[in-house]
Structures are given as C-alpha cells and as structure tokens.
Amino acid sequence: MKHSLPILAALAFSALQAQAQDTIKVGMNGALSGPAAVLGRDALAGLELAIDEINAAGGIKGKKVELIAKDDEAKPPLALKWVQQMVNSDKIVAYFPSTNTTPSLTSLQVTVPAGVPHIIAGTTSDVVCPPGGAPKPCDSNVVRLSILNSWQAAGIAKFAKEKLKVQKVAIMYDSTEYGQDGEHLLEAELKKAGIPIVYKGTFDLGEKAFKPHLTKIKAAGADAILTWTLDFVVAKIAIEKKELGMNEVRMVGSSAITGMALRALGGDAVEGVYMADGMPAAVTSGDDSVKRLLERYRAKTKADPKAGIPYWTTTYYDAMHLLAKSIEKAGTDRAALTKALASAGTWKGTGVTYSLAPEKRNAREAGSAIHIVQVKGGQLVDAR
Amino acid sequence: MAWQTVIQLLFSGLALGAVYGLVALSYSTIYATRNVINFGQGELVVLGSLLGVSMVVGGKVPVLIALVVAAAVVALAALLVEWLAVRSVKEVTRNMIWVMSTFGLGICMNQLMQKIWGTDPVRFPKFIGKDEPIQLGQVTMLPQELGVIIIAVVVAVAFEAFRRNTLMGKAVRATAMDRDTASLMGIDTRKVVYGSYALSGALATLCGFLVAPIQFADPNGGVLLSVKGFIALVIGGLGSPIGGFLGGLFLGLLEIGSASFISEVWKDVITFGALILVMLIRPSGFFGKLG
Numbered sequence: 108m109k110h111s112l113p114i115l116a117a118l119a120f121s122a123l124q125a126q127a128q129d130t131i132k133v134g135m136n137g138a139l140s141g142p143a144a145v146l147g148r149d150a151l152a153g154l155e156l157a158i159d160e161i162n163a164a165g166g167i168k169g170k171k172v173e174l175i176a177k178d179d180e181a182k183p184p185l186a187l188k189w190v191q192q193m194v195n196s197d198k199i200v201a202y203f204p205s206t207n208t209t210p211s212l213t214s215l216q217v218t219v220p221a222g223v224p225h226i227i228a229g230t231t232s233d234v235v236c237p238p239g240g241a242p243k244p245c246d247s248n249v250v251r252l253s254i255l256n257s258w259q260a261a262g263i264a265k266f267a268k269e270k271l272k273v274q275k276v277a278i279m280y281d282s283t284e285y286g287q288d289g290e291h292l293l294e295a296e297l298k299k300a301g302i303p304i305v306y307k308g309t310f311d312l313g314e315k316a317f318k319p320h321l322t323k324i325k326a327a328g329a330d331a332i333l334t335w336t337l338d339f340v341v342a343k344i345a346i347e348k349k350e351l352g353m354n355e356v357r358m359v360g361s362s363a364i365t366g367m368a369l370r371a372l373g374g375d376a377v378e379g380v381y382m383a384d385g386m387p388a389a390v391t392s393g394d395d396s397v398k399r400l401l402e403r404y405r406a407k408t409k410a411d412p413k414a415g416i417p418y419w420t421t422t423y424y425d426a427m428h429l430l431a432k433s434i435e436k437a438g439t440d441r442a443a444l445t446k447a448l449a450s451a452g453t454w455k456g457t458g459v460t461y462s463l464a465p466e467k468r469n470a471r472e473a474g475s476a477i478h479i480v481q482v483k484g485g486q487l488v489d490a491r
Numbered sequence: 492m493a494w495q496t497v498i499q500l501l502f503s504g505l506a507l508g509a510v511y512g513l514v515a516l517s518y519s520t521i522y523a524t525r526n527v528i529n530f531g532q533g534e535l536v537v538l539g540s541l542l543g544v545s546m547v548v549g550g551k552v553p554v555l556i557a558l559v560v561a562a563a564v565v566a567l568a569a570l571l572v573e574w575l576a577v578r579s580v581k582e583v584t585r586n587m588i589w590v591m592s593t594f595g596l597g598i599c600m601n602q603l604m605q606k607i608w609g610t611d612p613v614r615f616p617k618f619i620g621k622d623e624p625i626q627l628g629q630v631t632m633l634p635q636e637l638g639v640i641i642i643a644v645v646v647a648v649a650f651e652a653f654r655r656n657t658l659m660g661k662a663v664r665a666t667a668m669d670r671d672t673a674s675l676m677g678i679d680t681r682k683v684v685y686g687s688y689a690l691s692g693a694l695a696t697l698c699g700f701l702v703a704p705i706q707f708a709d710p711n712g713g714v715l716l717s718v719k720g721f722i723a724l725v726i727g728g729l730g731s732p733i734g735g736f737l738g739g740l741f742l743g744l745l746e747i748g749s750a751s752f753i754s755e756v757w758k759d760v761i762t763f764g765a766l767i768l769v770m771l772i773r774p775s776g777f778f779g780k781l782g
Contacts, residue, residue: 322496339612
C-alpha cells in the first residue's frame with residue numbers, strides 16, 4: 108500500500124471538507140493491498156484522475172465529488188463490510204465494485220436491495236451482468252463499461268487460429284475464480300476454432316516452479332501457451348520457458364497482464380508475449396485523449412515511462428465521467444440516477460466508444476471491444 | 492519421459508530445495524539456542540531481498556556490499572525477534588506462547604515491509620552469470636540457479652564444520668544441550684544466543700539474495716517460505732542444521748518430482764503427506780535426535 112498515506116490524508120481532508128459543505132459521495136471497493144493490488148490501485152488512479160478534473164471544473168451542480176475508497180484486499184467478506192458501510196452510513200450515490208470477480212459479486216448483495224447504482228468498470232467475469240441476459244439478466248442497478256472474459260477468450264482463439272496459425276495449444280490458468288472462468292471459456296472457444304488442447308495446467312498464485320508444467324508442454328508439442336492468470340505469474344512462466352529454450356512457443360494472455368508489472372518483472376523473457384486488451388495499444392494508437400490521460404496517469408502514479416495506461420484505469424476514468432454526466436441530468440436520487448446511467452446512449456470515451464441502453468447494460472460490443480497487443484521493446488504495441 | 496527432462500527437473504528440484512534448505516538452516520541456528528522456532532523467519536528472508544533490491548537496483552550498490560549491509564540490518568531484526576517475541580514471553584510464561592509471538596511479529600514485519608516497499612513483487616537482477624541460460628548437453632539452466640545450489644551447499648557444509656570443530660561452535664552446541672550447565676562451565680550463553688540470532692538473520696539475508704533473482708523479491712512470499720522451511724527442518728531433524736538443509740533439498744525434489752511425475756494438483760497433498768509420514772516413522776526427522 109504505497110499510496111495509503113496520501114489516500115488517508117486525502118480522505119481525512121475531504122472528511123473535514125464534507126462537514127463544511129455538502130458533497131456528492133461515491134464509493135469504491137478494490138484490492139489496494141495484497142497480490143491483486145496492482146489492479147485495484149490502477150482502478151483507483153482512474154477514478155481519482157476523473158474526480159480531480161470534475162472538482163477542478165467546479166464539481167457537479169456546484170457540489171464537489173468525494174470518493175470513499177476502501178481496500179477489500181480482493182476478499183469478499185471485506186468487500187461486503189465496506190459496501191454496507193458505504194451504502195448505509197456514508198449514503199453514497201453510486202458504487203464502483205472491485206476489479207476482482209468474487210468481491211464484486213458479493214457487493215451486489217447490498218447494492219441491489221438498496222437500489223444503489225452499481226457501475227462495473229473492472230470486473231471482466233461473465234458471471235456478473237452476463238451479456239445477452241443469459242442465464243439471468245443484469246441486475247436492475249448495474250451497468251458495465253469493462254470488457255468480458257468470453258469476448259477475450261473468443262478474441263484470443265481467433266487470433267491464435269488466424270494470425271499465429273497454431274496447431275496445438277496448452278492452457279495455463281490459476282486456481283482462482285478468474286483463472287477457472289478463463290479456462291472454461293478458452294476451452295469452448297478453442298473447440299469451436301478446431302484447435303486441439305494438448306495440455307492443461309493449473310496452479311496457485313504463490314506457485315514457485317513452473318518447469319513441471321513446461322516440460323510437459325514441451326513434450327506435448329504445443330506451439331502456443333494460453334494463460335489466464337495475473338502478470339507476475341505470467342512473468343515467471345515466461346522466464347522459465349526461456350530457460351528451457353522453448354523460444355518458438357508463443358504466449359497469449361488475458362487482459363490482466365496488460366499492466367507494467369509483466370514487463371518490469373519479465374524483462375527480455377516476456378518480449379513477444381501477446382495479450383487481449385480492451386483498447387488498442389495506448390501509446391501507438393495516436394489517440395490524443397489517451398495520450399493526455401497517459402501523461403497525467405504517469406505523473407500521478409510515477410509509473411515507468413514505458414508503461415502504457417492500463418485499460419481498466421481508462422474504464423474507471425470513463426465510468427466516473429459517465430456518472431458525473433448522469434448526475435447532472437438526473438440528480439442524486441438512486442432510482443433516477445440508475446435510469447439515467449442505463450439510458451446514456453452512445454458516447455466517446457478514452458480511445459473507445461461506449462453505448463448503453465436500458466436493455467443493453469454492457470457498454471462495449473463483443474466483436475469490436477477486444478484488441479490483441481504484444482510486448483515489443485518493453486512497450487505494448489498492436490499485434491499484427 | 493526422456494532422461495534429459497528428468498535431469499532438467501532434478502536440477503529444478505535441487506534449486507528450489509536449496510532455498511528451502513537455507514531457510515531451514517537459518518531456523519535451526521535459532522532453534523539451537525532455546526529450542527524455539529521463529530515462525531516469522533520467512534519475513535527475514537523477504538526483508539533481506541527487499542533491502543537488496545533497494546540497494547542494488549535503487550542505489551547501484553555492488554551486490555557483495557549490499558549483501559553485507561543487508562545481512563547486518565536483518566541480523567538486528569533477528570535480535571529484535573529474540574528480544575520482543577522470545578525472551579520477553581518465554582521467561583514469563585514458560586509455555587508455547589512463543590509460537591504465536593514469533594508468528595505475530597512476522598506478520599507485523601510483513602505489514603511494515605508492505606508499507607515501505609509496496610505489495611508488488613519486484614525484479615532483482617541476476618548477479619551470478621548472465622540472464623541467458625547455459626546449455627549442458629540437452630539440459631539448460633540459469634547460472635544463477637546453479638550458483639544457488641553451489642553456494643547453499645558450501646554454506647551448509649561450512650556451517651556444520653563450524654559447529655563441530657570450533658570452540659564457538661561447541662559453545663553453541665553446549666548451550667543448546669543445557670543452557671544452565673553451559674553457563675556454569677563459563678560459557679557466556681547470552682552472547683551465544685545473540686550471536687545465533689544474528690547469524691540466523693545473516694543466513695536469511697543470503698537466502699533472500701539468492702532466491703530473489705529467480706523468484707522475484709516478493710513482499711507476500713514470507714509465509715510460504717516460513718512454512719516450507721519449517722517442513723524441511725522437521726523432515727531433516729530439528730536439532731541438526733545439516734539435516735534441515737538436506738530436508739530442504741529432499742522437499743524441493745519431492746515437490747518438483749510429484750508435480751512432474753504424478754500431478755501438480757496433488758503436489759501439496761504429497762508434500763504434507765510426506766511430512767506426516769516422517770513424523771510417524773521417525774518423529775525426530777532423518778538426522779535429528781529425540782529429546
């Protein structure tokens with residue numbers, strides 16, 4: 108929790124301000140410590156960047172936005188405790204759940220009965236607010252700006268077949284809900300694409316040695332390894348793969364590895380690794396809105412100059428602006444605000460276009476949302 | 492499975508086991524003084540590697556100098572463990588409270604480190620040889636991994652020689668056997684205890700420096716190292732440092748072997764099952780003596 112002191116100070120300061128003037132409170136849960144903290148902190152950075160802009164421009168209808176950000180450590184019981192406090196005591200007008208699947212799902216237990224607008228900007232799991240309303244429609248208070256795991260799995264399988272022309276693949280996934288979800292989805296998409304899976308390996312996030320998996324993958328003759336796990340794990344797999352001289356075996360990962368950690372930890376070993384992303388490679392896309400945000404993101408997080416902006420920072424950023432726009436229109440009444448969010452229509456966000464309607468709660472589209480990017484010279488570039 | 496693959500995995504198991512073995516060795520130096528285990532020992536390893544990252548990566552300090560400085564700091568931290576979690580508790584209660592106090596102090600240290608260094612794993616550059624793996628026949632290995640095995644074995648053997656052959660070593664063994672009698676024989680047992688904790692901290696630092704370039708310097712990695720090092724020590728024998736080290740090698744080989752030849756999913760079941768089996772057949776471990 109590198110940033111905890113400034114956050115605490117900011118919270119304390121904003122708490123003092125809150126007594127003096129009326130503010131619009133928004134709540135956010137996220138892993139700000141523990142192994143998934145890199146996701147939570149980049150999400151928080153996105154919200155804060157947007158709130159800084161909104162407050163600098165005079166707030167919403169003259170009221171400043173106050174962020175109540177809590178560290179759920181990606182643990183559902185903590186997420187539940189914090190969301191209860193935010194909804195019942197702090198009276199937040201809207202809620203941003205954790206980037207992690209299970210704490211995100213858990214918090215619905217509180218926001219659905221209370222009717223608090225629930226804006227998903229990070230969670231990619233199909234279990235939360237499923238596209239097309241199956242097996243059950245999205246909860247009435249939910250809208251989502253982030254991409255979905257099923258879209259990524261389809262994008263990865265398509266890329267592996269059409270661009271990489273792989274014959275046999277191996278799947279490596281962690282034992283969390285996230286990893287297992289990804290494995291099921293990949294398996295289904297690979298079956299559709301007619302690519303045989305010659306090896307499936309699972310592991311805990313704390314795993315220290317991947318050679319037992321890799322030697323089997325080598326023996327099975329897979330020409331690509333598809334991963335569904337976090338960045339520091341993929342870095343370790345890539346390092347050991349290089350050590351075993353398996354340079355011809357390509358790696359393709361899910362969007363959880365688009366942050367800087369993969370490249371910082373993996374160094375040369377992750378050169379060439381492909382991954383699904385929710386937007387084109389930020390730096391090379393030439394989109395000014397992304398570039399401006401990227402500069403402010405780097406200044407705020409003191410990020411490595413080679414770091415692109417993680418796509419979930421942009422979704423949280425865009426989600427906060429969507430919320431501000433909706434409050435301008437409908438005020439802070441929970442029901443009216445929910446309706447305004449779901450009727451936002453089509454608008455341009457950071458490098459991507461979103462579209463929301465009461466019957467379409469996922470703001471991105473299956474076909475166009477997924478971009479495959481690749482590590483080149485320590486940066487992310489669009490894969491060709 | 493081809494023989495090259497088997498050798499490759501054997502080597503992998505030894506590299507992993509050497510790390511567990513060094514943790515076990517650092518455990519046993521403390522155990523040798525008051526029959527106490529520092530359940531926060533893994534955090535000392537992590538502290539060593541994070542100090543190393545700050546100096547080597549952040550401050551461009553040569554690795555050897557960084558190692559000496561970090562070892563000194565971690566030795567002080569180990570003395571703090573003795574002072575806060577062992578001495579204060581043990582002399583008052585004479586019961587098992589040290590289990591919780593050492594474990595709890597480990598958690599405190601972990602939280603403190605996360606405040607200072609953050610929660611993300613950090614890269615520690617390889618300092619033995621280059622980043623490129625070396626080829627031996629059809630087996631490839633990183634020079635760093637080979638270095639870990641060699642250094643760990645040398646340290647373990649040197650440590651055992653020190654215990655057996657030097658006056659200081661004999662004083663440590665005498666203190667472990669019977670502190671009061673050792674004291675009556677003119678051994679300054681307090682100095683022996685302090686020396687042992689400091690040495691334990693230094694060993695933990697060495698372990699941190701060796702493991703970080705392969706596994707990253709991971710602020711969250713302490714608990715796992717504590718547990719695996721402890722299992723290695725119990726399998727090898729509580730009173731025997733070299734036994735603990737060999738227990739570590741055995742554990743590393745068992746983990747990699749079971750993951751490779753049986754199933755990754757059953758790896759932990761097999762590892763912990765082996766621990767229970769050793770406890771049943773030889774409660775004192777392979778090399779330990781009871782009592």
